Amino acid sequence: MNVVPLEGKILKENDRVAAELRARFQEHGILCLNLVSSPGAGKTSLLERTLESFAPGERVAVLTGDIQTDNDAVRLARAGFPVQQITTGGTCHLDARMIEKALAAWNLEELDLLLIENVGNLVCPSNYDLGEAAKVVVLSVAEGEDKPLKYPAMFFRSELLILNKVDLLPHVPFDLRQARANAQRVHPGIEILEVSSLTGEGLPRWRDWLQARRAALRRSLAAP
Amino acid sequence: MHELAIANSVLEAARTEAEKRPGMRLAKIVVRIGDLAGVDADSLSFCYEALVKETDLERCALEIERIPQSNECPRCRHNFTVANFEIACPACGSVETRFAGGDELELAYLEMEDA
Structure with missing residues (x-):
């Protein structure tokens, strides 16, 4: 033997x-973020609001993954920024090769922010690095506050947790404090923002977070 | 259900290695999967069995070593296993410990025998 x-x-x-x-x-100074969540947590709505908040001419683009439809790309394209749908045809996650293929259609010189909306799934996308600077996990208050404990890999690998749909808090038995504690338990130090894509609550803080990350990238590229 | 893709990657890597050793055949493939890797061991075994069924690798076993999360304490250098996400250092009590392992999704080794 x-x-x-x-x-x-x-x-x-x-x-x-x-x-x-x-x-x-890195070479093109592009901040790439990989947005992950379970289906229905509100990634597409959050991205719609995010794109709407950018001035025309902002150098931003979106890749959106879906198992079957191009509904999300149709929604996102309304904001006027470049959007591409990646239809995985049954695969439960995006992989790096799919991103590479989609990017061939764009001139990277014209971008400095790339937002990737992964397939709605809290398990599989956690294993597939897409070259992103950070994963952002979206959890809606219509789900359970124990999601971080049930899907630790995803929360462990995400730098930012967006607690979405906080407008629903008066109507659902979601324990915000417990959700925050669960996320911190799985990933001590994870950043957390509370937002509602519907009412706009908290969206300025998400935008500030994005702009701070973009500024930090520019500074790191300018440094000798 | 990405365990099928993972099982496929394991097989590809094992075959590539085995092809470098003519006259030998694969007896066992050993992989290391961390508890935080987000991969279900039973599901991975199931997918592997399905892939090798009625192939030349039908008798090659897949062994999965589970790796629990471990943290290291920067204060006292103690390295310890984390159970139930309890990250406080059992030696000195510090809660400022650092992740040290448990998200592995790695090939470990192959066992080969004469064909």
């Missing part, structure tokens, strides 16, 4: 493509 040691990650092909994407984003 011979034992052959193996090196490396199981998804190393995805990781290799993701590393190439990350280098390209």
Whole structure:
């Protein structure tokens, strides 16, 4: 019996493509964010509001993943910024190769913010690096406050948690404090914002967060 | 259900390695999966079995080593297993401990025998 040691990650092909994407984003000064959530948490609505808040001419684009339809791309395109639908045809997550393929249609010189809306799923997308600077996980108050404990991998790998649909709080038995504590337990130090894409509550703080990340990237690129 | 894609990647990596060793055949593939990797071990085993069924690798076993989360305490250097997300250092009580492992999704080793 011979034992052959193996090196490396199981998804190393995805990781290799993701590393190439990350280098390209860095080279072009693009902040790339990977938005993840369960289905129906409100990623598309949040992105619609986000795009609407940008002045025409802002260098922003969106890639949106869906298993079957292009409904989200149709909604997002109304804001007038470049949007592409990635239809995975049954696959439960986006992978780096899909992003690479979609980006071939765009001139990266014209972008400095790329928002990726992943397939609604709190499990599988956590394993697939897309070359993003950060994952942002969206959890709506119409779900359970124990989601971070049930899906720790996703919350552990996300830098920011957006608690969405806070306009529903008077109508649902969602314990905001417990949700925050659960997220902190799985990922100590995770940033948390409370927003409502419907009423606009908290959206300025999300926008500030985005702009701060963009500014930090610009500063890091300007530094010698 | 991304375990099928993961099982496929494991098989590809194992086959690539095995092809470098003519005259030997794969007996076992060992992988390391962290508790925070978001991969279900039973589901991965199920997908692997389905993929190798009625192939030359039908008798090659997949062994999954589960890796629990571990943290390290910067204050006293203690490295400890985290159960139930309790990250306070059991040695000195500090709550400012750092993640040290448990999100692995790695190939470990192959066992090969004469064909």
